[in-house]
Amino acid sequence: MNKEEADENDFFKDMLIRDFCKSDLHDLLDVARLSFAPEFELTGFDVDRIKKLVNQAFGPIGRIFLGFSKIFGKERFKFFVAEVNSRVVGGTMVTKHGRIGYISTVMVHPAYRRKGIARRLMESALNYIHKRNMRRAVLHVVSTNVPAKNLYTKLGFKEFEKITYLVSDTDSLSELENIEGVQVRSFQKDDINAVYSLMKSSEDPKHLEILDFKKDDLKTPLITRVFHLFRESRMVALYHNKVIGYVQATYTTANEAGRIINIQVHPKMRGKGVEELLISSAINEIKKKIGVKKILGTASLKRPELIVAMERLGFKKHFELSGMFLETTCLKNM
Incomplete structure (x- = not known):
C-alpha cells in the first residue's frame, strides 16, 4: 500500500x-x-x-x-x-x-x-x-457538472430528461393581452380530475413514468402544510369551461426567488399564448402575496414552445439540468 x-x-x-x-x-x-x-x-x-x-x-x-x-x-x-x-x-x-x-x-x-x-x-x-x-432513485444535476455526472453514472444512474432553468425579474415581465375565449382562475379542489387528465395528455410520458406520477401528487403534502415549507399559487386556464392549462408556482420569502415548477397546456392549445397567460397570472398572484423580485422557471427541452413563451415574457436561460434515475433492483448488490 x-x-x-x-x-x-x-x-x-x-x-x-x-x-x-x-x-x-x-x-x-x-x-x-x-x-x-x-x-x-x-x-x-x-x-x-x-x-x-x-x-x-x-x-x-x-x-x-x-x-x-x-x-x-x-x-x-x-x-x-x-x-x-x-x-x-x-x-x-x-x-x-x-x-x-x-x-x-x-x-x-x-x-x-x-x-x-x-x-x-x-x-x-x-x-x-x-x-x-x-421503486427507484431520481435526481437532477447541472449538465456541466461533469464530476457529479460521472459519479452518478458509475453508480448506475441513467439520463432520462434535460431541463432548462430560466430566470426573470418580476418587474421586467412583458404585459399580455387577454386571449379570446380563455379564462384563467385559481385552481379549485374540483379541478383535480381535469388537471390530472391534462397532465397525462400533455406531459412527457417518460417523465411521468420515472417520477411515478399519481393523482395524489397534485395535492399539497401534509408535511408542507405543517411546516410551511413553501406556499403556492395554482391556476387553471379554461376554454369554453374546459381545463386546457395548469400552472403551479411556489414561493417562500421575499428574499428568495419564486418558482414556476409545473406548466401544462393541452397539445392542441400550445403556442397560442396560453402558456404566457398562465405564467403571468401565477406570477402576479405571488407578487401580491410576498413581493418577490425574481422568478425561476423550468422547462423540458422537449417543450420548445414553452421555452419560447417564457422568453417572450422576459425570462432568460441560465443553465441546464440532466434528470437521472436508478432502479432499486440495481441497488441490491451495493
Missing part, C-alpha cells in the same frame, strides 16, 4: 455518515453557500427561513410529527451529513415521493472534495431508498 492509499484509508476511518442533527446547521449552511454559490446568486438564499424550519423540526410539535411519521412508515425525508474530525463537510437529502426516492442537495465542502465523500453520501442515500422499498 502506497502513502496516498494509506492516507485515504486513514481519512475514511475518520469520516462518519450519519443523520443530520440541529447542531450541524452552522457547518451545513457554510457548505451550502460554498457549494451552490452560482445558484444562490440567482435564486437567493434566506438563512433565517432555513433556521426557522430546523427549529420547527426539532421543536416539540416537529419531533412528535416526524416521530409518528417514522413509526408508521410515512417518513417524508431523510438528511444525511458527512462528518470529518467533528466537522460537517457534506450532506444530501432524500425526499420520498410515493415509491420514488428523490435525491437532492448533494454537497461537499470544496476543501474536502475528491476524497470519496460524495460517493459515500450517495451510497447512504441509495441504501436508505432500497431499505424503504422505494
